[in-house]
Amino acid sequence: MITVHGSGVSPFVRKVLVLLTEKGIDFTVNPVTPFPCPEEHLLISPTGKIPALTDGDFSLPDSSAICGYLERKYPDINMYPLDAEGYGRALWFEDYADNEVVSVTAAFFFNKIAVKMMGREPDETVIQQIRDKKEPKVLPYLEKEIGNKDYIVGDQFSIADIAITCQFIQRLYADEPIDAEKYPNIARYIDKHMRRESFRQWISKDGFITVD
Numbered sequence: 001m002i003t004v005h006g007s008g009v010s011p012f013v014r015k016v017l018v019l020l021t022e023k024g025i026d027f028t029v030n031p032v033t034p035f036p037c038p039e040e041h042l043l044i045s046p047t048g049k050i051p052a053l054t055d056g057d058f059s060l061p062d063s064s065a066i067c068g069y070l071e072r073k074y075p076d077i078n079m080y081p082l083d084a085e086g087y088g089r090a091l092w093f094e095d096y097a098d099n100e101v102v103s104v105t106a107a108f109f110f111n112k113i114a115v116k117m118m119g120r121e122p123d124e125t126v127i128q129q130i131r132d133k134k135e136p137k138v139l140p141y142l143e144k145e146i147g148n149k150d151y152i153v154g155d156q157f158s159i160a161d162i163a164i165t166c167q168f169i170q171r172l173y174a175d176e177p178i179d180a181e182k183y184p185n186i187a188r189y190i191d192k193h194m195r196r197e198s199f200r201q202w203i204s205k206d207g208f209i210t211v212d
């Protein structure tokens with residue numbers, strides 16, 4: 001049996017949960033949180049980060065490695081485009097979501113919600129800097145790349161759409177809606193994808209927002 005180790009409130013764990021759900025694979029969740037990281041989690045995730053996956057005796061850390069593994073092992077429903085260009089672009093946007101979009105999405109969750117859980121007050125200066133300094137570096141590019149399309153790569157829902165949507169859900173959890181006047185394509189795209197059943201069930205379990 002496959003087990004995903006990590007709390008679904010993490011956008012990286014969510015990426016794996018949604019991919020597994022889209023592929024119709026049975027799995028269980030072990031809701032580990034990394035602060036502090038339990039000793040036994042380090043055995044399957046040397047960085048102490050979530051998610052990690054176990055599949056029988058096999059274990060693997062890192063959401064991108066896990067999703068690539070699952071695609072190769074369970075290829076019936078493709079979450080990566082089959083053509084070379086589409087595949088390359090999907091990997092690029094997955095990486096862009098995880099490493100750049102995160103700075104204007106999950107960063108709000110961390111600085112507005114997670115800090116409170118750690119007993120600190122949110123620092124409004126830091127939060128405003130994300131809006132003023134980081135957003136202009138990330139969101140205009142994404143807005144242009146999404147354009148008026150349903151999917152960011154080709155004509156198929158892919159790992160790229162999963163990774164991007166997972167990050168923006170984190171932003172909505174932090175009560176930072178996307179400015180639909182400034183970024184209409186991103187707002188429409190996220191609103192559409194977060195309504196997929198594969199997202200809805202995990203959003204509902206997290207309990208931060210309701211999707212009508």
Ligand SMILES: N[C@@H](CCC(=O)N[C@@H](CS)C(=O)NCC(=O)O)C(=O)O
Pocket residue numbers: 010011012034035047048049050051061062063064098
């Ligand atoms: N590249 C990793 C990033 C995972 C990650 O940063 N997870 C966060 C939770 S959202 C974490 O475990 N942080 C704990 C830490 O940094 O020690 C992946 O895609 O799995």
